Amino acid sequence: MKIVKEALAGTLESSDLMVKVAPASDGTLDIVINSEVIRQFGAQIEKVVRDTLGKLDVTEGLVVIEDKGALDCAICARLQTAVLRGAECQDLDWSVLS
Amino acid sequence: MTLRRSMLFLPGSNAAMLSTAFVYKPDSIMFDLEDAVSLREKDAARLLVFHALQLPVYRDIETVVRINQLSTPFGPKDLEAAVRGGADVIRLPKTDSAEDVHQLEAEVERIERASGREFGSTKLMAAIESASGVVNALSIAKSSPRLIGIALAGFDYVMDMQTERGDGTELFYARCAVLHAARAAGIDAFDVVYSDVNNEEGFLKEVDLIKRMGFNGKSLINPRQIELLHNAYAPTEEEVDYARRVIAAAEQAERQGLGVIALNGKMIDAPIVNHAKRVLSRAQASGTRK
Numbered sequence: 001m002k003i004v005k006e007a008l009a010g011t012l013e014s015s016d017l018m019v020k021v022a023p024a025s026d027g028t029l030d031i032v033i034n035s036e037v038i039r040q041f042g043a044q045i046e047k048v049v050r051d052t053l054g055k056l057d058v059t060e061g062l063v064v065i066e067d068k069g070a071l072d073c074a075i076c077a078r079l080q081t082a083v084l085r086g087a088e089c090q091d092l093d094w095s096v097l098s
Numbered sequence: 099m100t101l102r103r104s105m106l107f108l109p110g111s112n113a114a115m116l117s118t119a120f121v122y123k124p125d126s127i128m129f130d131l132e133d134a135v136s137l138r139e140k141d142a143a144r145l146l147v148f149h150a151l152q153l154p155v156y157r158d159i160e161t162v163v164r165i166n167q168l169s170t171p172f173g174p175k176d177l178e179a180a181v182r183g184g185a186d187v188i189r190l191p192k193t194d195s196a197e198d199v200h201q202l203e204a205e206v207e208r209i210e211r212a213s214g215r216e217f218g219s220t221k222l223m224a225a226i227e228s229a230s231g232v233v234n235a236l237s238i239a240k241s242s243p244r245l246i247g248i249a250l251a252g253f254d255y256v257m258d259m260q261t262e263r264g265d266g267t268e269l270f271y272a273r274c275a276v277l278h279a280a281r282a283a284g285i286d287a288f289d290v291v292y293s294d295v296n297n298e299e300g301f302l303k304e305v306d307l308i309k310r311m312g313f314n315g316k317s318l319i320n321p322r323q324i325e326l327l328h329n330a331y332a333p334t335e336e337e338v339d340y341a342r343r344v345i346a347a348a349e350q351a352e353r354q355g356l357g358v359i360a361l362n363g364k365m366i367d368a369p370i371v372n373h374a375k376r377v378l379s380r381a382q383a384s385g386t387r388k
Binding site: 009010011013014015016017070071073074076077078080081084085092094097098 | 117142145148149150178213
């Protein structure tokens with residue numbers, strides 16, 4: 001899935017996160033994660049982000065996460081929403097969203 | 099016996115509430131993708147609910163998803179997310195006729211087959227929100243074996259009736275019609291939301307009314323109302339004691355091969371035994387009334 005425009009999903013409320021995606025200028029995939037619980041859960045958050053992007057076949061773009069202590073399921077859902085918006089994708093393939 | 103006293107509404111777009119609502123222990127949690135979600139957040143809410151449904155913490159609570167109407171651009175996608183996510187029940191808003199339920203049922207069947215979910219495992223409930231829906235309540239209630247209940251939704255209904263929420267007079271016929279339709283079909287009946295969350299006295303007055311009418315429970319918008327509702331539905335110690343004696347008498351009669359029995363001079367038959375079982379179920383779920 002190719003990110004073709006900037007897109008946002010989520011909020012900055014507690015237990016949620018804000019995700020911003022943007023097209024890559026140089027063909028790379030850059031992931032930036034800021035979290036209030038980065039010391040305790042940074043590695044787990046990054047794993048969820050990379051797994052989610054992998055299933056969506058996102059190989060390039062800029063992904064910025066502002067986490068406020070969200071559960072994995074919320075991270076996954078917000079990231080999927082941002083990517084689908086950024087890719088202007090209307091048809092959902094549920095096998096890659098699970 | 100499944101208790102459905104409290105059905106707590108949660109906005110499908112609120113990540114924090116979706117992650118923590120199980121702590122309030124309602125009988126059912128209803129993830130709302132319809133009125134509580136703005137048009138531009140429908141896609142986000144759908145995915146949040148899809149993933150929240152799969153949280154282990156919701157395995158012991160009945161999960162309900164209120165989808166948008168199937169005639170909207172959102173409804174079919176909401177239904178995919180809800181059925182594939184594992185929702186126990188799909189709540190159809192603005193149900194005006196049995197045909198609305200038949201259409202939903204066909205779509206649910208298709209998604210179950212496509213996703214590999216056990217056929218028939220997705221249950222349905224219909225929300226009645228208009229004069230047409232109330233008039234057609236019986237045919238709606240009998241429209242599908244998947245239906246576990248019908249609910250009256252007060253706000254849209256009173257708008258359709260060109261009136262407004264008041265002391266309950268405005269809902270009198272609709273409550274009676276929906277309740278009778280549910281009972282005739284052998285399914286559950288749910289009363290309207292009480293939206294004045296700071297008016298505890300008014301809430302309890304309404305709960306007392308709908309409990310005496312025979313409703314299984316009520317849709318709720320605030321977790322504070324759960325304990326109040328459960329306590330109001332909890333039987334008294336005297337009721338529990340009597341229910342135990344009814345069950346004991348019925349068991350003894352069965353052992354002795356007697357068809358009709360008496361307890362304290364009153365005849366005990368199947369409906370009374372069933373009522374006693376329901377009383378004990380409620381007592382087991384929430385204790386006796388405080």
